[in-house]
Amino acid sequence: MDGAYRPGPFGRGLAWVTALYLVLPILIVVPVALTDQRFLSLPQDGISFRHFQTVLGSAEWLGSIWQSFTIALAATVLSVVAGTLCAIGCWRISRRATDLVRVLMLLPLIIPSIVYAIGLYRYFGPLGLLDRFLGVVIAHGVTGIPYVVITVSTALAAFDPRLEQAARGMGASLSQTLRWVILPRIAPGIFSGAIFAFIHSWDELVMVLFIASRDVFTLPRRIWDGINENLDPAMAAVAVLLILFTLLLLLADRALRRRTEGG
Amino acid sequence: MSDLGGHALALSGLTKRYGDFTAVDRVSLDVARGEFLTLLGPSGSGKTTILMAVAGFVAPSEGAILLDGRDITPLPPERRDFGMVFQGYALFPHMTVAENVAFPLRVRGLSRADRDAKVRAALDLVQLGFFADRLPKQLSGGQQQRVALARALVFEPNLLLLDEPLSALDKKLRAELQEELKALHRRVGRTFINVTHDQEEALSLSDRIAILNHGKLVQAGAPTDLYERPRTRFVADFLGKSNFLEGTVRAVVAGGFGLEAGGTQIVVALPPGIDAPSVGARSVVSLRPEKVALLLDGDVADNTVEGRIAGFAYLGAGFALRVDVPGLGEVRATLPAWKAPIAPAEGLTVRLGWAAEAAVPVEEDGR
Numbered sequence: 001m002d003g004a005y006r007p008g009p010f011g012r013g014l015a016w017v018t019a020l021y022l023v024l025p026i027l028i029v030v031p032v033a034l035t036d037q038r039f040l041s042l043p044q045d046g047i048s049f050r051h052f053q054t055v056l057g058s059a060e061w062l063g064s065i066w067q068s069f070t071i072a073l074a075a076t077v078l079s080v081v082a083g084t085l086c087a088i089g090c091w092r093i094s095r096r097a098t099d100l101v102r103v104l105m106l107l108p109l110i111i112p113s114i115v116y117a118i119g120l121y122r123y124f125g126p127l128g129l130l131d132r133f134l135g136v137v138i139a140h141g142v143t144g145i146p147y148v149v150i151t152v153s154t155a156l157a158a159f160d161p162r163l164e165q166a167a168r169g170m171g172a173s174l175s176q177t178l179r180w181v182i183l184p185r186i187a188p189g190i191f192s193g194a195i196f197a198f199i200h201s202w203d204e205l206v207m208v209l210f211i212a213s214r215d216v217f218t219l220p221r222r223i224w225d226g227i228n229e230n231l232d233p234a235m236a237a238v239a240v241l242l243i244l245f246t247l248l249l250l251l252a253d254r255a256l257r258r259r260t261e262g263g
Numbered sequence: 264m265s266d267l268g269g270h271a272l273a274l275s276g277l278t279k280r281y282g283d284f285t286a287v288d289r290v291s292l293d294v295a296r297g298e299f300l301t302l303l304g305p306s307g308s309g310k311t312t313i314l315m316a317v318a319g320f321v322a323p324s325e326g327a328i329l330l331d332g333r334d335i336t337p338l339p340p341e342r343r344d345f346g347m348v349f350q351g352y353a354l355f356p357h358m359t360v361a362e363n364v365a366f367p368l369r370v371r372g373l374s375r376a377d378r379d380a381k382v383r384a385a386l387d388l389v390q391l392g393f394f395a396d397r398l399p400k401q402l403s404g405g406q407q408q409r410v411a412l413a414r415a416l417v418f419e420p421n422l423l424l425l426d427e428p429l430s431a432l433d434k435k436l437r438a439e440l441q442e443e444l445k446a447l448h449r450r451v452g453r454t455f456i457n458v459t460h461d462q463e464e465a466l467s468l469s470d471r472i473a474i475l476n477h478g479k480l481v482q483a484g485a486p487t488d489l490y491e492r493p494r495t496r497f498v499a500d501f502l503g504k505s506n507f508l509e510g511t512v513r514a515v516v517a518g519g520f521g522l523e524a525g526g527t528q529i530v531v532a533l534p535p536g537i538d539a540p541s542v543g544a545r546s547v548v549s550l551r552p553e554k555v556a557l558l559l560d561g562d563v564a565d566n567t568v569e570g571r572i573a574g575f576a577y578l579g580a581g582f583a584l585r586v587d588v589p590g591l592g593e594v595r596a597t598l599p600a601w602k603a604p605i606a607p608a609e610g611l612t613v614r615l616g617w618a619a620e621a622a623v624p625v626e627e628d629g630r
Contacts, residue, residue: 160353162349162350162351163353163355165320165340165349166347166355167355167366167370168320168339168340168341169319169340169341169345169347169349170341170346170347170366170367170370170414170415170418171341171342171344171367171370171371171418172341172366172370173341173370176370180366180369180370181355184357185356
């Protein structure tokens with residue numbers, strides 16, 4: 001970027017206003033989480049960490065956090081495997097039909113999740129997947145595929161197809177080529193996709209509202225219920241924890257990208 | 264496994280069509296054991312497609328590829344056991360030089376100890392032993408090229424395919440690596456098939472050259488045969504430089520004929536094995552510029568013409584003259600610079616001469 005035009009004061013100001021506009025609503029939960037009151041409010045007489053204590057000492061909250069975490073982990077595995085294979089397959093075959101497949105894979109992103117959720121509800125009932133760990137994992141895993149397809153396809157676009165030819169020409173089978181040549185080159189793309197797929201499942205609410213009720217009670221679901229039933233500031237504390245966790249994942253993604261670009 | 268001389272390869276009626284476009288048109292060609300064969304042609308001549316078909320990356324539409332008489336056309340690339348050097352080398356950027364070279368051994372399941380020994384030997388062969396732990400991007404173009412060679416040779420393939428192996432290098436390095444490649448071919452004694460559009464590279468490296476144009480094999484033969492006796496106008500033009508003199512055959516005698524081109528009478532000696540044209544037929548002869556001499560007063564030659572120098576270039580080793588000859592058009596001549604009989608100047612009238620054996624009749628290329 002050295003030697004590029006510097007933004008003028010107007011452009012710079014606009015950028016800051018936009019950034020603040022995006023970040024402020026998120027930041028408001030931080031003081032709310034630190035309130036000393038017993039209801040959702042800004043701190044009155046001082047800040048307090050008691051709502052964090054409530055959350056971290058409550059079996060319900062911890063159970064939901066754990067459930068969300070395991071669901072997100074399993075869903076991520078599903079998304080990564082299916083999405084990576086799909087992207088590699090489309091890349092290798094690379095015909096007009098595969099472009100269609102790639103667009104098709106983006107459908108879960110394009111279709112409103114409430115529409116998708118209604119469909120899932122009708123569909124999961126007869127299959128006995130309602131309110132099941134597996135059901136939520138499948139729902140989240142499938143809708144997480146687009147993120148992986150996008151990031152892996154991007155990584156593959158930068159992959160020199162002659163490397164694959166070279167490997168095959170030297171006697172490598174398809175699986176050897178995949179393991180030793182293609183995967184190491186596109187690993188950063190896969191990790192990026194995995195992080196996005198994880199975040200997607202981690203904070204997904206709409207589908208969970210439809211296909212889970214009692215046994216599966218994810219963190220976003222508990223926050224949602226908390227807001228509806230009582231205005232406990234514990235939710236703000238959870239929200240802060242969520243934000244921190246997501247931020248960590250994004251920073252990990254950034255660090256990974258920087259390392260691969262530098263190396 | 265490593266029987267002397269490598270594999271013999273035969274292409275039989277090889278054809279590749281992409282929709283309406285015929286990239287390779289019924290090419291039949293034999294490559295002998297231990298031979299260094301170059302497929303030479305302009306871009307789009309089908310030479311790379313042929314190489315890719317031999318490697319197994321392109322499935323021919325028709326025809327067969329025979330390895331020591333065995334049909335290998337349906338085999339996938341990983342089962343053909345050929346070494347290959349790709350255009351731009353295609354080194355694995357995430358592996359060190361040693362890991363790159365070890366790759367073909369790794370896929371063959373060799374033990375680490377065996378691998379290490381062979382990798383060291385292969386790197387020594389291309390004089391890159393010190394660079395084993397570097398990454399490809401830390402090497403120069405010439406070094407990368409040598410890594411690619413080592414990687415292609417490490418598993419002792421009986422056939423090595425080279426896709427424009429030197430095209431990414433600068434001129435001086437290219438000449439250096441040409442010599443190395445030639446020496447390497449002699450040392451390992453295997454069959455090499457090289458693809459290039461660089462006629463100098465083809466002439467200096469090959470035992471035999473196959474010239475391709477528009478997907479068809481135009482002529483194949485030893486470099487000297489092709490250069491001295493091009494069969495068609497395209498071959499004469501593509502391999503080296505050439506003047507073309509067109510005219511009508513006026514007289515045919517034993518071992519030669521007389522051509523009238525633009526009012527000038529030219530005598531042409533026929534090389535053995537080429538039929539004389541009939542009297543009255545149109546004929547084209549190819550005349551290499553270096554076979555045209557600049558004549559001083561009193562010098563004689565089988566053919567002499569007079570013209571004005573339209574332009575010249577000093578090339579260090581020689582002068583390249585363009586001489587306007589009335590009736591014949593522009594005749595190009597190259598003279599050794601250090602003993603040029605005159606100092607060339609534009610507009611100067613000069614006499615050019617050449618021997619009857621200097622010109623060779625060529626066919627027009629039918630499409």
